[in-house]
Amino acid sequence: MIAFEHVCKTYPGGVEAVRDLCMEVREGETLVLLGTSGSGKTTTMKMVNRLIDPTSGRILIDGSDVMEIDPIELRRKIGYAIQNIGLFPHMTVAENIAVVPRLLRWSRQQIDERVVQLLAMVDLEPDEFRDRYPAQLSGGQKQRVGVARALAADPPIVLMDEPFGALDPITREQLQNEFLELESEIQKTVIFVTHDVFEAVKMADRIALLDAGRLQQLSGPAELVESPADEFVEQFLGQHRFQLSLLTRTVRTIMPAAAAGPHPAGVPAVRVRARGSLVEALDLFKQTSQAELPVYAGRQFLGRLEKQRLLKEIAKSLGSTGARE
Amino acid sequence: MIAVTEFLQTLGPQMLQRTYEHVYLTFLSLIIATAIALPLGVYLTRTRWPALASGVLGLAGVIQTVPSLAMVAYAVTLLALLKTTGAPVPTIGSFPAIVALVLYGLLPILRNTYTGIRQVDPAIIEVARGMGMTARQILLRVELPLSLAIIMAGVRIATVWTIGVAALGGLIGAGGLGDLIMRGLRTVHVGYLLAGSVPASLLALLSDWVLGRVERWLTPPGLRIQPSAAEKGV
Numbered sequence: 001m002i003a004f005e006h007v008c009k010t011y012p013g014g015v016e017a018v019r020d021l022c023m024e025v026r027e028g029e030t031l032v033l034l035g036t037s038g039s040g041k042t043t044t045m046k047m048v049n050r051l052i053d054p055t056s057g058r059i060l061i062d063g064s065d066v067m068e069i070d071p072i073e074l075r076r077k078i079g080y081a082i083q084n085i086g087l088f089p090h091m092t093v094a095e096n097i098a099v100v101p102r103l104l105r106w107s108r109q110q111i112d113e114r115v116v117q118l119l120a121m122v123d124l125e126p127d128e129f130r131d132r133y134p135a136q137l138s139g140g141q142k143q144r145v146g147v148a149r150a151l152a153a154d155p156p157i158v159l160m161d162e163p164f165g166a167l168d169p170i171t172r173e174q175l176q177n178e179f180l181e182l183e184s185e186i187q188k189t190v191i192f193v194t195h196d197v198f199e200a201v202k203m204a205d206r207i208a209l210l211d212a213g214r215l216q217q218l219s220g221p222a223e224l225v226e227s228p229a230d231e232f233v234e235q236f237l238g239q240h241r242f243q244l245s246l247l248t249r250t251v252r253t254i255m256p257a258a259a260a261g262p263h264p265a266g267v268p269a270v271r272v273r274a275r276g277s278l279v280e281a282l283d284l285f286k287q288t289s290q291a292e293l294p295v296y297a298g299r300q301f302l303g304r305l306e307k308q309r310l311l312k313e314i315a316k317s318l319g320s321t322g323a324r325e
Numbered sequence: 326m327i328a329v330t331e332f333l334q335t336l337g338p339q340m341l342q343r344t345y346e347h348v349y350l351t352f353l354s355l356i357i358a359t360a361i362a363l364p365l366g367v368y369l370t371r372t373r374w375p376a377l378a379s380g381v382l383g384l385a386g387v388i389q390t391v392p393s394l395a396m397v398a399y400a401v402t403l404l405a406l407l408k409t410t411g412a413p414v415p416t417i418g419s420f421p422a423i424v425a426l427v428l429y430g431l432l433p434i435l436r437n438t439y440t441g442i443r444q445v446d447p448a449i450i451e452v453a454r455g456m457g458m459t460a461r462q463i464l465l466r467v468e469l470p471l472s473l474a475i476i477m478a479g480v481r482i483a484t485v486w487t488i489g490v491a492a493l494g495g496l497i498g499a500g501g502l503g504d505l506i507m508r509g510l511r512t513v514h515v516g517y518l519l520a521g522s523v524p525a526s527l528l529a530l531l532s533d534w535v536l537g538r539v540e541r542w543l544t545p546p547g548l549r550i551q552p553s554a555a556e557k558g559v
Contacts, residue, residue, distance in 0.1 A: 072458075072459055075454070077457075080452065086452045088453075088467060089449075090546075090547045091545075100456050100457060133547030
């Protein structure tokens with residue numbers, strides 16, 4: 001869907017921000033650009049909506065070169081959210097969300113309906129929040145509005161530059177979880193920039209690890225953690241590898257192929273997500289103090305997971321990562 | 326009390342007439358100064374040559390340092406020179422006064438427009454670009470609303486200055502309250518001095534107050550709210 005072909009960006013003054021980048025972002029996936037500051041991750045993202053133009057190489061969206069698309073048209077079709085400061089302070093929440101629909105000349109009624117729908121989607125009571133100004137919102141609320149605004153015109157592609165970067169850890173975690181849930185419903189192609197490896201592992205379908213403008217590894221989170229391509233990647237993950245390996249192994253990987261145990265009637269409120277990590281499952285066991293819990297992939301019942309087996313798998317997982325060090 | 330009534334009875338009609346002229350001189354000059362300084366200020370924030378911006382702002386600053394008396398004299402002399410080349414320009418009356426006042430009013434408006442737009446957070450402007458606003462839409466929907474209060478503060482300063490300087494119009498037959506002050510000076514008559522200077526001061530105070538209200542009114546409501554009032558919680 002989005003293809004980078006030998007993309008380079010050299011800034012005036014000679015800083016090579018991106019060097020010969022080749023990769024593809026698949027339709028509907030969340031690709032995380034991960035790296036330290038100066039790795040070229042933000043430059044890479046901004047070249048997609050032409051906030052920055054590449055020095056050489058091509059970026060194709062559905063086969064057409066972005067350099068041949070009018071940048072104004074292009075940007076209106078791509079959602080854009082950045083770290084906390086992104087809201088216009090002189091506009092209300094509703095006006096902020098309505099920016100792109102207005103640029104696209106939607107009707108008044110269409111815009112109002114969309115604002116209500118989006119606010120509900122990001123868990124903000126429309127009647128309470130519509131007419132507030134950004135200064136009257138908490139950090140978490142601002143960020144929700146930022147996400148709603150990026151999705152306003154229902155763009156197929158969304159760019160997010162450290163959208164949860166300025167939040168406290170608890171709020172960040174909550175927003176990450178909500179965004180994951182939202183994302184699984186709306187199926188956007190998301191390019192997500194972060195320097196936080198835990199956030200990357202949590203949010204990504206695939207991670208592109210960048211360093212000094214070069215792509216070091218492009219793979220799923222589990223693969224990145226379990227088989228780092230080279231020494232650099234291994235160093236980058238550093239002492240976090242134990243923790244990360246627990247986050248990247250999903251519950252599905254430890255479930256037997258066929259559903260075991262009696263099939264419950266309806267979808268219970270307390271259930272383990274098959275896509276969730278082992279740590280997430282462990283948390284749930286702690287909270288509920290049950291000996292076993294049902295596992296679901298969406299609405300589909302996969303079987304029951306015993307706490308004992310989960311603990312054994314976690315121990316095994318730690319052992320295998322440790323053994324290779 | 327009787328003295329005041331008598332004073333107003335003899336000088337009242339003149340004071341009204343001169344006040345009207347004064348207001349006319351100041352406001353016409355301010356409108357012209359704003360019409361020049363606002364677009365110029367916006368342009369200077371956009372020029373590719375930063376030296377041009379500092380050059381123009383520097384020049385406007387230099388104009389400001391010319392004593393107001395000299396400025397009026399310059400305006401008259403300049404127009405007189407122009408007249409010798411055959412240009413149909415009046416050298417006395419309100420025209421040279423307005424030229425001097427416009428030059429005086431330029432700087433505060435120009436400087437505040439420039440700094441007002443420059444102080445808008447670049448991240449906000451990049452978001453506006455990223456969302457697909459054209460340069461014009463960014464100016465009209467983001468930059469100007471966010472700098473309007475600062476620009477208005479410049480207009481307010483220019484107004485108060487201009488009202489003061491306009492009194493010098495009395496020297497060159499431009500009318501206005503300066504005319505009464507000049508007469509008071511020539512005849513050593515305190516009554517005329519008061520009749521000219523008190524309304525001028527009141528005019529300055531009143532404009533300052535009114536424009537202060539306008540400034541507040543033009544401040545986007547979202548910026549009047551202090552972040553400390555923000556609700557806590559997610």
